[in-house]
Amino acid sequence: MKITNILGSNDFLESLRGKQANFILALCNAKTYEIKGITQAGIPNKIHLTPTIDSEFVCTGQIRSLEDIAQTPKGVPSPALITRAVHVLKPFCNIELLNLGLEVLPQIDYFKIHNFNLQASEAINTNARVKAFEVFQKALDFGKNYEGYNNKDEYIILAESVPSGTTSAKASAMALDYEVQNLFSSSFKKAQNDIKNKTINEALKHINKNMDIFEKLSCVSDNMLIFYAGFILGLSSHEHKIILAGGTQMACVLLIINSIINTMQGVFNSTNIALCTTKWILEDKNSDIKKLLQMCDFKINAYASDFDFKNSSNKALKMYDEGEAKEGVGAGASLCYATINNIKQKDIIEQIESFLNL
Amino acid sequence: MKITNILGSNDFLESLRGKQANFILALCNAKTYEIKGITQAGIPNKIHLTPTIDSEFVCTGQIRSLEDIAQTPKGVPSPALITRAVHVLKPFCNIELLNLGLEVLPQIDYFKIHNFNLQASEAINTNARVKAFEVFQKALDFGKNYEGYNNKDEYIILAESVPSGTTSAKASAMALDYEVQNLFSSSFKKAQNDIKNKTINEALKHINKNMDIFEKLSCVSDNMLIFYAGFILGLSSHEHKIILAGGTQMACVLLIINSIINTMQGVFNSTNIALCTTKWILEDKNSDIKKLLQMCDFKINAYASDFDFKNSSNKALKMYDEGEAKEGVGAGASLCYATINNIKQKDIIEQIESFLNL
Numbered sequence: 001m002k003i004t005n006i007l008g009s010n011d012f013l014e015s016l017r018g019k020q021a022n023f024i025l026a027l028c029n030a031k032t033y034e035i036k037g038i039t040q041a042g043i044p045n046k047i048h049l050t051p052t053i054d055s056e057f058v059c060t061g062q063i064r065s066l067e068d069i070a071q072t073p074k075g076v077p078s079p080a081l082i083t084r085a086v087h088v089l090k091p092f093c094n095i096e097l098l099n100l101g102l103e104v105l106p107q108i109d110y111f112k113i114h115n116f117n118l119q120a121s122e123a124i125n126t127n128a129r130v131k132a133f134e135v136f137q138k139a140l141d142f143g144k145n146y147e148g149y150n151n152k153d154e155y156i157i158l159a160e161s162v163p164s165g166t167t168s169a170k171a172s173a174m175a176l177d178y179e180v181q182n183l184f185s186s187s188f189k190k191a192q193n194d195i196k197n198k199t200i201n202e203a204l205k206h207i208n209k210n211m212d213i214f215e216k217l218s219c220v221s222d223n224m225l226i227f228y229a230g231f232i233l234g235l236s237s238h239e240h241k242i243i244l245a246g247g248t249q250m251a252c253v254l255l256i257i258n259s260i261i262n263t264m265q266g267v268f269n270s271t272n273i274a275l276c277t278t279k280w281i282l283e284d285k286n287s288d289i290k291k292l293l294q295m296c297d298f299k300i301n302a303y304a305s306d307f308d309f310k311n312s313s314n315k316a317l318k319m320y321d322e323g324e325a326k327e328g329v330g331a332g333a334s335l336c337y338a339t340i341n342n343i344k345q346k347d348i349i350e351q352i353e354s355f356l357n358l
Numbered sequence: 359m360k361i362t363n364i365l366g367s368n369d370f371l372e373s374l375r376g377k378q379a380n381f382i383l384a385l386c387n388a389k390t391y392e393i394k395g396i397t398q399a400g401i402p403n404k405i406h407l408t409p410t411i412d413s414e415f416v417c418t419g420q421i422r423s424l425e426d427i428a429q430t431p432k433g434v435p436s437p438a439l440i441t442r443a444v445h446v447l448k449p450f451c452n453i454e455l456l457n458l459g460l461e462v463l464p465q466i467d468y469f470k471i472h473n474f475n476l477q478a479s480e481a482i483n484t485n486a487r488v489k490a491f492e493v494f495q496k497a498l499d500f501g502k503n504y505e506g507y508n509n510k511d512e513y514i515i516l517a518e519s520v521p522s523g524t525t526s527a528k529a530s531a532m533a534l535d536y537e538v539q540n541l542f543s544s545s546f547k548k549a550q551n552d553i554k555n556k557t558i559n560e561a562l563k564h565i566n567k568n569m570d571i572f573e574k575l576s577c578v579s580d581n582m583l584i585f586y587a588g589f590i591l592g593l594s595s596h597e598h599k600i601i602l603a604g605g606t607q608m609a610c611v612l613l614i615i616n617s618i619i620n621t622m623q624g625v626f627n628s629t630n631i632a633l634c635t636t637k638w639i640l641e642d643k644n645s646d647i648k649k650l651l652q653m654c655d656f657k658i659n660a661y662a663s664d665f666d667f668k669n670s671s672n673k674a675l676k677m678y679d680e681g682e683a684k685e686g687v688g689a690g691a692s693l694c695y696a697t698i699n700n701i702k703q704k705d706i707i708e709q710i711e712s713f714l715n716l
Contacts, residue, residue, distance in 0.1 A: 060372045089700055091376030110373035
């Protein structure tokens with residue numbers, strides 16, 4: 001497998017060879033997913049369970065919060081399969097979960113689940129009512145006090161599972177006056193732009209120019225976007241290297257940071273941060289991760305794995321190559337992590353196929 | 359390789375993926391092994407050397423305390439072969455030895471050997487004369503002060519090499535009034551029940567109802583059983599996760615803990631402990647590891663590796679699959695450790711065969 005430099009040089013990733021990765025997975029529900037046709041990240045009518053079962057599968061290899069455990073996933077299988085396969089082949093040193101407002105808690109023991117007393121947010125077209133400043137403050141404190149897993153010799157991968165998250169991400173970037181009309185990705189091949197844009201336009205009606213950043217984000221954002229912005233700013237006083245694991249949602253986290261820093265006339269040291277994503281995001285014609293990242297006033301390293309399912313015969317997996325799913329649950333960063341740990345594409349595909357053939 | 363949940367869910371083991379394992383090997387001689395036909399854990403007339411050479415082989419890959427170094431082991435090869443193979447393929451972060459009364463010290467440099475000034479115990483049929491309370495106290499202190507190898511990010515595997523240890527384990531459980539008649543394993547395929555039961559019956563004649571736990575254990579137990587009970591209780595004030603590496607002997611350690619806790623009306627937090635063993639123990643028709651564990655008043659996670667020698671052509675190794683040897687020297691836990699570190703059965707078998715073809 002190879003890694004494409006989207007921005008910056010390969011030095012950041014190369015410096016992580018041989019080091020341990022602590023995988024942090026942010027989970028939340030934002031009721032935007034209830035808008036018909038907005039996402040295909042999950043099983044219809046059970047999309048609220050997606051972050052719950054994604055985390056169960058990454059941690060334990062089992063799906064516990066769905067009755068039909070043995071059923072082969074229909075439609076597009078979750079990118080959690082990719083992350084789990086990498087974890088089996090070359091384990092992360094640790095997995096921690098962030099409960100940022102889950103409707104159903106994962107049924108997991110022994111793994112650290114951080115709770116922040118946050119609720120699932122409302123749909124953005126009816127005002128998301130995210131407690132943005134409270135979420136940001138909690139995240140900032142969490143980041144400042146975060147000791148990591150080993151304190152040394154590890155980097156942190158920040159991943160997410162938030163169904164309909166690209167919609168709130170695009171709305172958030174627009175609310176903060178970034179020109180991002182055709183730059184955001186979707187879980188669909190043919191992005192449902194009508195529904196998505198209609199939702200975003202309705203959402204943006206709730207904000208006005210007199211609102212500060214957090215007031216705007218309260219209306220149109222989700223807990224993950226704001227939490228990770230705060231967490232990264234809190235962590236920036238440490239020396240931890242951070243990988244933002246994802247595509248355009250994670251780019252939005254950086255745009256939020258950019259807006260906060262500019263408003264506060266602060267300085268942000270971005271040298272310890274990189275974004276890692278998939279080939280499917282990099283090559284997506286309906287979005288532009290590179291342009292999004294270049295809107296930040298700070299420089300950022302960004303990478304994409306060239307992993308694909310060309311050599312798989314599984315039709316469900318092939319849908320990734322057709323653009324039906326592109327990223328999520330840290331899949332892109334997991335693939336980059338696999339690459340710098342000499343895990344082979346063939347072995348990852350075999351491992352994923354073994355999950356589907358249960 | 360797969361892991362069977364004997365008791366509990368797979369979460370305990372899954373949470374250890376990617377973490378380091380500190381391998382602790384308890385070694386002792388108990389003269390019960392001198393009773394003819396009681397054990398086949400070693401070379402006839404040299405069985406007292408078994409823990410010594412097991413530890414030499416796990417640590418260095420060499421057997422030093424037997425003259426005929428190059429000779430291929432006759433009969434059933436020690437499960438130390440399995441543990442060593444795993445350590446070669448995916449090294450433990452550290453190996454420490456506990457000298458709990460060895461007749462012959464292993465000829466090893468650079469590895470930490472903890473000495474506790476303990477003597478080999480007598481045969482249980484003539485009263486073992488274990489200094490049970492002294493052993494327990496030393497172990498408790500050792501556990502309380504144990505800092506581990508890295509302090510964090512590691513779990514502890516507690517293994518043993520004690521020839522005739524299943525006999526003293528069964529006698530100990532019976533002395534503490536557990537109904538375990540057909541539940542204990544043996545190194546033989548056809549358990550030498552006549553000799554074993556005769557020995558145990560003779561041993562139990564030395565105890566009476568007025569004795570406390572430690573007085574009873576002094577007569578019928580061995581240093582390893584008591585030491586590990588104390589060590590685990592001492593460690594329970596730490597956050598270390600512990601894997602008890604073995605079959606019915608390790609179950610007996612838990613039964614001893616159970617009796618101590620019940621007598622003291624104490625509370626024992628068993629959530630950080632699991633037992634890991636082999637398929638040969640799990641499938642043994644002459645013993646029942648699950649029932650033994652269920653006799654504890656606390657819950658315990660227990661796992662068995664599905665590793666076997668089906669794909670080996672070596673006749674000596676095949677004897678494991680025939681039930682002639684089942685566990686010991688941490689073999690089962692090593693195989694579970696191998697599984698969560700993505701080591702393949704094929705590679706373990708090849709590695710073990712290479713040891714035998716020297």
